Amino acid sequence: MMADVHAGGGFRRQAVVSAVVLVVLAVLAVLAALPIAGDAYVLGVAARMMVFALFASSLNLVLGFAGMASLGHAVYFGVGAYTAAKLSLAGVSGFGLQLGMAGLAAAALAALFAPLILRASGAYLLMITLALAQVVWGIAYGWREFTGADDGLPGVRRPDSMLPWDISGDAGFYYLILLLFALLVAAMLVLTRSPFGLALVGIRENERRMAALGYPVGRYKYIACVLAGGMAGVAGAMLAWQNGFVGPSCLSVAYSATALIMVILGGAGTVFGPVIGAFLIVALENVISGLTERWMFVLGATYVLATLFAPEGLVGLWRRWAEHRS
Amino acid sequence: MSFWLYQLLAGLSFAMLLFISSAGLALIFGVMRVLNLAHGAFYAVGAWVAIALAGWTGSLLLAAMGGIATAMAIGFAIERILLSRTPAEELPQALLTFGIMLMLGDLALWIWGGTPRTLARPEWLSGPVRVAGIVFPSYRLFVIALGVTIAGLLWYLQARTRIGTMIRAAADDAETARGVGINVPRLSSGVFTVGAGLAALGGIVGGPIIGVHVGTELDVLLLSFVVVIIGGLGSLAGSFVGAIVVGLVDTLGKALLPDFALFTLFAPMALILALRPTGLFGRQQ
Numbered sequence: 001m002m003a004d005v006h007a008g009g010g011f012r013r014q015a016v017v018s019a020v021v022l023v024v025l026a027v028l029a030v031l032a033a034l035p036i037a038g039d040a041y042v043l044g045v046a047a048r049m050m051v052f053a054l055f056a057s058s059l060n061l062v063l064g065f066a067g068m069a070s071l072g073h074a075v076y077f078g079v080g081a082y083t084a085a086k087l088s089l090a091g092v093s094g095f096g097l098q099l100g101m102a103g104l105a106a107a108a109l110a111a112l113f114a115p116l117i118l119r120a121s122g123a124y125l126l127m128i129t130l131a132l133a134q135v136v137w138g139i140a141y142g143w144r145e146f147t148g149a150d151d152g153l154p155g156v157r158r159p160d161s162m163l164p165w166d167i168s169g170d171a172g173f174y175y176l177i178l179l180l181f182a183l184l185v186a187a188m189l190v191l192t193r194s195p196f197g198l199a200l201v202g203i204r205e206n207e208r209r210m211a212a213l214g215y216p217v218g219r220y221k222y223i224a225c226v227l228a229g230g231m232a233g234v235a236g237a238m239l240a241w242q243n244g245f246v247g248p249s250c251l252s253v254a255y256s257a258t259a260l261i262m263v264i265l266g267g268a269g270t271v272f273g274p275v276i277g278a279f280l281i282v283a284l285e286n287v288i289s290g291l292t293e294r295w296m297f298v299l300g301a302t303y304v305l306a307t308l309f310a311p312e313g314l315v316g317l318w319r320r321w322a323e324h325r326s
Numbered sequence: 327m328s329f330w331l332y333q334l335l336a337g338l339s340f341a342m343l344l345f346i347s348s349a350g351l352a353l354i355f356g357v358m359r360v361l362n363l364a365h366g367a368f369y370a371v372g373a374w375v376a377i378a379l380a381g382w383t384g385s386l387l388l389a390a391m392g393g394i395a396t397a398m399a400i401g402f403a404i405e406r407i408l409l410s411r412t413p414a415e416e417l418p419q420a421l422l423t424f425g426i427m428l429m430l431g432d433l434a435l436w437i438w439g440g441t442p443r444t445l446a447r448p449e450w451l452s453g454p455v456r457v458a459g460i461v462f463p464s465y466r467l468f469v470i471a472l473g474v475t476i477a478g479l480l481w482y483l484q485a486r487t488r489i490g491t492m493i494r495a496a497a498d499d500a501e502t503a504r505g506v507g508i509n510v511p512r513l514s515s516g517v518f519t520v521g522a523g524l525a526a527l528g529g530i531v532g533g534p535i536i537g538v539h540v541g542t543e544l545d546v547l548l549l550s551f552v553v554v555i556i557g558g559l560g561s562l563a564g565s566f567v568g569a570i571v572v573g574l575v576d577t578l579g580k581a582l583l584p585d586f587a588l589f590t591l592f593a594p595m596a597l598i599l600a601l602r603p604t605g606l607f608g609r610q611q
Contacts, residue, residue: 069417116600123361123416124603127555131596134548138589253544257424264421296432303425307418308411 016322024272031178035171043174044242049282050181051238056262056274057188058231063260064268065192066224067204068117071126072133073259075113076106076229078251079136080236085153085246095159095167095176099237106233107226109136114225118218130253140248152247156240177238184231188271191227200224201269257303265306267313276314328460333577335457339466341573342473343535347528348550349480349565350521356497356560357517360409361416363423365525366547367430368397372526373538374434377443386448394526400430401522405515431543440540445533469531476524477566484562493517497560525550552595558605567606 034046059073080102087098113132120128140147147153158173167173191197202210203217211217240246249255262281267273281302288295310317351365376393380386404426412418451465484490495503496510504510528546529538553572557564572591579590598605 071420120603123559126361126416126420127551128599130551131555131592131599134592135589135596138592142586142589260421294432294436296428300425300428300432303421303428304408307422308408311413311418
């Protein structure tokens, strides 16, 4: 914000915006060009990056914009994944139907849980989100006939699309993921700059003032929870296609924590921060796992280092550095 | 009849193991308002180190002391070096301690490998005893006695000693406690270290019953959360009651609805949080 005070701050701001636009376009171009190299492994990793970026972005909507932490966000991701998997195994192969049902199922669960979540704050908020997610996890883990218990649901097939290109191959499927990724990030950009998104930020910063100004604070937070749940469910369906398998671990607290660290590492409350965080964590996982078996140790160290040295995320670090320079 | 008595005793012994394992979590939250997600890792550290030491020295007493001391040393270092530099907010603290849990868990996997291990039980507790007409393992009775003893000791410490008064003061109002000359940071270090040691003791006591495996740290953490949530975060009496509720519900749940043991465990926790967020014994905020 300091930069705006200086004469010429407007120019600098404009320069930053155009730099961000350039970087985003460059990243999209690289992602779009990846299938030319044609390596199935690289495509798989890139698709996983985008799926987790959407998962992290959905958490960011409640955590970063509305200011509500969660230790159970993976419940929506997992319910979306299971929904797509069950539909696929039942022979419903349309991608729009699978995606829509996954999003709806997760959003409906969020609509059910939100009244309980909205009452809590602080440590109790973390606990209630964890508890609700664990209940669903316990069902997924126990109900062998429906969810396959700890064996999960193998044999999930990639959906059929009405898109003009064939998505049964690796490259075609990858472009479907890329398209959904680009659309949903663009939707996040629009949503967070809309009056609704700005009101959420206002609620995060000072809930009582927003209530005094006449905003229906509770309803806004409720809608944010449902939207975030639905978006996580859509990402979950994409994970089910990508992996061809769904198991109870995608509902687990480990996945919820992974989404948290992606958001925090990148920068909560920014649209691109969680995307950067998710890309970095997934890339790091693949690089480190190729070098050593100690990935969990490195991941743990990432949590510790991010909390200590980058509490506002990489986007926050970059902003501070840019302000310092100007 | 003997089926129910057996289940009751088994449930109570599991309950006391849960109490020993989770009391530290309640204590730490009560004084420091920190949700310590690394709590289960201290349990695992205690169990792993004790099993290794028992193998080297052949002495269970040395093994237990070594396991507890290691966990306390790690806990002390974490509190002094990392936690004291973390903003006093729930989310950063939760992420930091979750990261520590991942690191300690992976370190244990690295050193001791992925094979589940159990700790030998002392010879004088290895046989069964006859209680009211049923045959019951003597070690499990020992766990019940130990749990009750530790609960009594902690109650005495908190209610009747100077340190306990300071702990209660810091838990009620840290700022005023500082004002009357209580060294709250040092008290916090002490409580965190003792909490880590209690978790390690849980790991050692549980060593002969459930042992330790890859992922124990997360299992124990989740169980401890259920216990302290049902009782009320930060209340020792609450954890005692919470442990008994969870121990009995879990044992009965496993006996009657084996497939839904996890559901019967977490559903009461969600229910309590929904109806009475501060737990059975927590004070309303």
